[in-house]
Amino acid sequence: MKPNKTRPIRVAVVGGGAAGLTAAIAARRRGAAVTMLERMNRVGKKILATGNGRCNMSNLDLGINHYHGQNAKFAYAPLGRFDFSRTMEFFEQLGIAWKAEDGGKVFPVSNQASSVLDVMRYEIERLGVEVICEAEVKGISKNDGEFILNLGNGSRFKANRVILTTGGKAAPNLGSNGSGYLLARKMGHQVLEPFPALVQLRLASDFLKQISGIKFDFQAEVLVGERSIARAGGEILFTDYGISGPPILTLSRTVGENLQKGEQVQLKLIIIDYMTRDELADFLIRRLEQQAHKDLPFSFVGFINKRLVPVLLKEAGLRDINKKAGQVTAGERNAILNILQDWRFEVTGTNSWMQAQVTAGGVDVKEIDNKTMESRLVQGLYFAGEILDIDGDCGGYNLQWAWSSGFVAGESAAT
Structure with a gap:
């Protein structure tokens, strides 16, 4: 059944996260009758956790190089149609004052992710969007131009258009359990195997418990064989399972992708990156000479985190790490x-x-039209947000993708 001039287009938004809320607002503003179906007991739970509870809404630099996937350039059109300026205007109209911080990261001035969710929930209520929580969509079919959504409680819901914004699999406790992939597959879409990104790395090492909790400004590189394929720097944290910190989260996407291919991946840490090799060699000669009377580990106090020193010396292969600094050989120093x-x-x-x-x-x-976010396989079916094979770097890029793709999908579905 097709909508006519007296009956508005009925749009079902499946998933009440960042992309779903934006899609619902955009579709309703275009005159559609919108119903949001959310599996959890309330919408937007994942928004509350973003930016460590502050909501890193976007970034001043939205270059396509910050996005990933088998065809990252797909993101060009949605990010261009609902760009940074339009996004900020959208949120300003809802009541959010914003600020930019280091790295171009954009946050609400309130420093509260809850304020972003509050104004979005207010807007969907003001617009008359119907929100049904604890409504898990188990199946979608299409008959005579109309979609039938089967819910977990046995009830059915009908719509002219469907927007899938169910998220991926990250943080399943906040609503993303991968259920949207099953729905997409049932509608004929291919799903590229998901893997975690912006996540901590697990390392093979016998001494992680000794150095767990140590923070240091390192440079880190991802190596496949002897080839360096990615690099990032900043504060890195050792844990009892491996390593964390912003640079590690940034590199984790590259690591996960190569592990999924069956590659052997190494992480290279550059502890002293502010000296060349020759400069560091000269520095070590001078330091060990000046501290010659001290035990070797103590000679590094004031230069290297003292909890880290014994581990570094053992990793360097020194048999007697407690010898005097003046007894270190040229080979050991190297x-x-x-x-x-x-x-x-x-x-x-x-x-x-x-x-x-x-x-x-x-x-x-x-299989998606990036100008409308509509399926190329099923007319009237749209996608937005994390369910798609597009993911961004740490720093507001993933929320911007949710806002942009959700807005385009919502407007397109209602038109």
């Missing part, structure tokens, strides 16, 4: 230098979906 600028770990995996901030992989975008 081994210490190597560890300080090329300390390697085998990466055994990433932490689980529960710790991941975002999903990599998802519905293959080659």
Whole structure:
């Protein structure tokens, strides 16, 4: 049954996260009758956890190089249609004052993710969007131009258009359990195998418990064989399972992708990145000479975190780490230098979906029209947000993708 001039288009938004809320607002503003079906007991739970509870809404630099997937350029059109300016105007009209911080990260001035969710919930209520929580969609079929959505409680819901914004698999406790992939597959879409991104890395090492909790400003590189394929720097945190911190989250997408291919992946840490190799060599000679009377571990106090020193010396292969600094041989000094600028770990995996901030992989975008977010396979079916094979770097990029793709899908579905 097709909508006519007296009956508005009926749009069902499946999933009440960032993309779903934006899609619902956009579709309702275009005159559609919108119903949001949310599996959890309330909408927007994942928004509350973003930006450590502050909601990193977007970023001043929305270059396509910050997005990933088998066809990351797919994101060009949605990000261009609902760009940074339009996004900020959208939220300003809802009542959000915003500010930019280091790295171009954009936050609400209130520093509260709850304020972003509050104004979006107010708007969907003001517009008359019907919200049904604890409504899990188990199946979708299409008959004579009309979609039939089968819910877990046995009831059915009908709509002219459907927007799938069910998210990926990251943070399943906040609503994303991967159920949308099953719905997409049943409608004929291909799903590229999802894997966790923006997540901590697990390392093979015998001494992680000794250095757990140590923070340091390192440079980190991802190595496949001897080839460096990604690099990031900043504050890194050792944990009892491996390693964390913003640079590690940034690199985790590359790590996960290569592990999924069956590659052996190493993480290279560059502890001293502010000196060249020759400069560090000269520095070590001078320091060990000046501190010659001290036990070797103590000679590094004031230069390297003292909890880290014994581990570094053992990793450098020194048999007697407690010898006097003045007794260190040229070969041992060279081994210490190597560890300080090329300390390697085998990466055994990433932490689980529960710790991941975002999903990599998802519905293959080659089957979606990026100008409308409509399926190329099923007319009237739209996709937005994390369910798609598009994911962004840490820093507001994933929420911007949710806002942009959700807005385009919502407007397109209502038109």
